[in-house]
Amino acid sequence: MATLAPTVKAPTRPRGTVRPLSRWAAVALLFLGALLTVAPFYFMFVFATHTRAEIFQIPPPTWFGEAAGRNYDSLLERLPFWRNLWNSLYLALMSTVTTLFFCSLAGFAFAMYNFRFREGLFGVVLATLLIPSALNIVPFALIMQALGWINTPRALWVPGMASAFGIFLMRQYIGSAIPKELVEAARIDGASEFGIYRKIILPLCGPALATLGLVTFVNSWNSFVGPLIIFRTAETYTAPLALRSLQGIANTDWGALMCGVALTVLPLLIVFVFFSRQLIEGLTSGSLKG
Amino acid sequence: MQAPLPTSARPRLTPRARWDNFQRRYAPYIFISPFFILFAIFGLFPIVFSLYLAFHSWQPAAGLGDMKLVGWRNFTDNLTDPTFWQSLRNTIVIGLESGIPQHLIAIPLAFAIHMGLRRMQGILTALYFAPYITSVVAITVIFFTLFSWQYGVVNAVLTSLHNLPVIGGLFPEEKINWLGNRNFVQPAVATVVVWRYVGWNVVLYLSGLQSIPKDLYEAASVDGATTWQQFRFITLPLLRPIMFVAVTLTLIGNLQLFEEPYILTGDSGGIGNMGLTTVMYMYRTYNFYGDAGLAAAMSWLLFIVIGVLTLVNNRIFGRSGLARAD
Numbered sequence: 001m002a003t004l005a006p007t008v009k010a011p012t013r014p015r016g017t018v019r020p021l022s023r024w025a026a027v028a029l030l031f032l033g034a035l036l037t038v039a040p041f042y043f044m045f046v047f048a049t050h051t052r053a054e055i056f057q058i059p060p061p062t063w064f065g066e067a068a069g070r071n072y073d074s075l076l077e078r079l080p081f082w083r084n085l086w087n088s089l090y091l092a093l094m095s096t097v098t099t100l101f102f103c104s105l106a107g108f109a110f111a112m113y114n115f116r117f118r119e120g121l122f123g124v125v126l127a128t129l130l131i132p133s134a135l136n137i138v139p140f141a142l143i144m145q146a147l148g149w150i151n152t153p154r155a156l157w158v159p160g161m162a163s164a165f166g167i168f169l170m171r172q173y174i175g176s177a178i179p180k181e182l183v184e185a186a187r188i189d190g191a192s193e194f195g196i197y198r199k200i201i202l203p204l205c206g207p208a209l210a211t212l213g214l215v216t217f218v219n220s221w222n223s224f225v226g227p228l229i230i231f232r233t234a235e236t237y238t239a240p241l242a243l244r245s246l247q248g249i250a251n252t253d254w255g256a257l258m259c260g261v262a263l264t265v266l267p268l269l270i271v272f273v274f275f276s277r278q279l280i281e282g283l284t285s286g287s288l289k290g
Numbered sequence: 291m292q293a294p295l296p297t298s299a300r301p302r303l304t305p306r307a308r309w310d311n312f313q314r315r316y317a318p319y320i321f322i323s324p325f326f327i328l329f330a331i332f333g334l335f336p337i338v339f340s341l342y343l344a345f346h347s348w349q350p351a352a353g354l355g356d357m358k359l360v361g362w363r364n365f366t367d368n369l370t371d372p373t374f375w376q377s378l379r380n381t382i383v384i385g386l387e388s389g390i391p392q393h394l395i396a397i398p399l400a401f402a403i404h405m406g407l408r409r410m411q412g413i414l415t416a417l418y419f420a421p422y423i424t425s426v427v428a429i430t431v432i433f434f435t436l437f438s439w440q441y442g443v444v445n446a447v448l449t450s451l452h453n454l455p456v457i458g459g460l461f462p463e464e465k466i467n468w469l470g471n472r473n474f475v476q477p478a479v480a481t482v483v484v485w486r487y488v489g490w491n492v493v494l495y496l497s498g499l500q501s502i503p504k505d506l507y508e509a510a511s512v513d514g515a516t517t518w519q520q521f522r523f524i525t526l527p528l529l530r531p532i533m534f535v536a537v538t539l540t541l542i543g544n545l546q547l548f549e550e551p552y553i554l555t556g557d558s559g560g561i562g563n564m565g566l567t568t569v570m571y572m573y574r575t576y577n578f579y580g581d582a583g584l585a586a587a588m589s590w591l592l593f594i595v596i597g598v599l600t601l602v603n604n605r606i607f608g609r610s611g612l613a614r615a616d
Contacts, residue, residue, distance in 0.1 A: 026402040026405070027402075029402065030399070030402050030403060030410075030414060033395075033399060033418070034414060034417045034418060036485075037417055037418055037420065037421060037485065037488070037489065038417060038420070040421075040429065040432045040433065040436065040485070041420065041424075043432060043435075043436060043443060044428070044432050047432075047435060055435060055441070056435075056438060056440075056441040057441060058440070058441055058446070059446050060441055060442065060443045060446055102324045102325065105321045105322075105324070106321055106322045106324065106325050108321060109317070109318035109319075109321035109322045110318075110322065113317070113318035115315075115318045115319065118318075121322065121326075124326075125325060128329055128333060131333070131337070132542065132545075132546055132592070132593055132596055133546065134546045134548075134568075134569045134572065134589055134592055134593070135337055135340060135589050135590070135592075135593055136333070136336050136337065136340070137569070137572065137573065137576070137589065138340060138343070138572070138576050138582055138585045138586050138589060139335075139336030139337070139339045139340040139343070139586070140332070140336055141576065142339070142343075142582060143332070143335075143336060143339075158328075158332075159328060159331075159332035159333075161324065161328060162324045162325035162328050162329075164325070167322075167325060187314075192313060193313050193314060193317035193321075194317070197321070218423050221425070222423070222424070222425040222426065224425070224426055224427055224549050225548060225549065239425075240425045240426075240427035240428070241427075243427050243428065243431060244427050244553060247431065247434075247553070247556065254435060257431060258431075258432075258435075261427075261428040261431050261432065264425055264427075264428050265424050265425060265428045268423055268424060268425075269420070269424070272416070272420060272423055276412075276415075276416040276419065277412065277416075279423065280415065280416070280419055280493055283422070283423075283490075284490070284493050284494060284497065
């Protein structure tokens with residue numbers, strides 16, 4: 001199988017050439033670091049099972065408590081949280097499906113056709129990656145206001161349907177994994193150009209589509225600034241926005257908040273456990289070659 | 291059926307062949323057009339509009355007719371606003387406090403993972419990477435409780451470390467009011483940023499390390515080079531191109547920091563505005579003060595700062611790196 005980009009492969013260095021002592025020091029340090037990295041996740045789930053009073057006591061709780069149900073009830077009292085999770089899911093699915101379609105189509109065109117201005121147009125696609133997103137916040141808000149798309153999810157997934165990163169990723173994959181002869185052969189057999197995409201390219205793009213799909217889904221699920229600008233009522237909030245709205249000044253119910261945090265993060269962690277390699281490859285490949 | 295070759299087939303074209311030629315010729319343009327249409331509407335137009343806006347005074351609530359040309363006034367207003375300068379200073383300080391440790395931690399970490407642990411490599415990388423794929427809001431909410439003054443885990447750990455013999459003196463005796471003391475807001479925000487992005491950089495550096503030919507290390511260890519010497523004289527110099535990429539990404543990301551300080555400080559900027567970054571201030575200018583022109587001008591000022599610092603970074607850091615990258 002062709003790889004998408006230089007990523008985590010087996011180390012190129014023969015084993016046993018590092019001295020034992022430094023090796024053990026390195027291992028110890030690595031695991032200490034990993035522990036520090038994972039600790040906040042651990043506390044997220046521990047806190048989700050404690051009441052507010054228990055979270056803020058001395059010493060802080062380090063093991064699971066019994067207030068998970070109470071926190072859950074309290075969360076649902078304050079927020080339409082399942083509705084918020086559904087909003088996140090809907091937004092993520094719409095972005096993912098449309099991105100996969102338009103990016104694979106454009107990636108196919110850039111990888112398999114010779115046409116005038118091909119390199120120049122692809123250069124434009126890549127150059128758009130360099131525009132700082134901060135520049136876009138104010139006009140984005142104003143445009144969506146003008147279109148009347150405030151409080152509607154399409155304000156977020158429509159502009160993102162064909163992402164530069166996705167086109168780049170799909171072009172890389174199609175160019176390296178699918179032989180041009182296949183396309184020629186299909187053409188000789190009388191297939192239309194879209195038919196070639198539909199019947200030849202798409203079925204062979206599985207791995208790249210999976211990677212791009214994961215990346216798009218995760219980014220959309222976690223997005224904050226866009227939803228912050230677009231969604232203004234509790235019913236339309238995505239999960240991160242809903243959590244943020246719970247974070248009041250003095251009377252935050254931290255148990256409920258933690259329960260919501262855990263519910264928001266858990267689905268992604270489960271996905272990550274199964275697809276970590278593919279996700280890491282996908283997320284980093286754009287920055288390496290782009 | 292014949293392959294439709296435009297030149298040889300020209301004399302007598304059936305409608306079918308003509309259609310084939312037509313769609314072959316224009317299919318690629320049609321396939322890539324969605325991107326360009328969307329970019330024109332939601333990418334290019336907003337930027338041009340934002341530039342136009344930057345020279346106008348406009349309260350969006352009053353409708354389009356209320357737009358007045360004010361020339362450079364929005365820019366001068368920003369440049370004479372002490373809070374704008376403070377936000378820029380905050381952004382840069384937090385950027386440095388989070389950017390430098392990120393790389394100082396990630397490089398040795400990637401080196402250790404690369405050199406030492408073949409079988410554990412996948413799982414370790416995944417563990418370090420996990421913060422990157424979780425929602426910033428969720429992460430920041432967790433850190434908000436961990437940083438709590440009287441009851442937080444961070445202070446609890448620091449206190450117990452202080453009580454250790456010998457090395458205890460390295461740790462503070464008093465509990466630190468992380469989010470309530472103006473000296474500690476920025477380090478607290480920086481900690482969250484470091485935690486979130488170390489794994490990302492580890493992955494970048496790992497891929498860089500894998501491109502270094504192993505013969506170099508073999509030759510070095512035949513010559514009796516220690517691990518440290520190998521790291522210093524082989525790894526670091528050959529990692530330069532990827533270092534340049536990673537540092538550039540950090541630079542651009544850190545100058546647009548928004549979510550972490552926004553949530554850690556409850557969108558107020560924290561005590562003494564110490565956690566107010568420029569993008570936060572821009573958002574506040576637009577959203578709460580309702581001044582779109584002023585906010586647009588601010589985003590262009592930030593854009594200039596990003597551009598200048600990226601160029602500086604390119605100059606001092608990228609020269610040989612860029613030359614070697616391609």
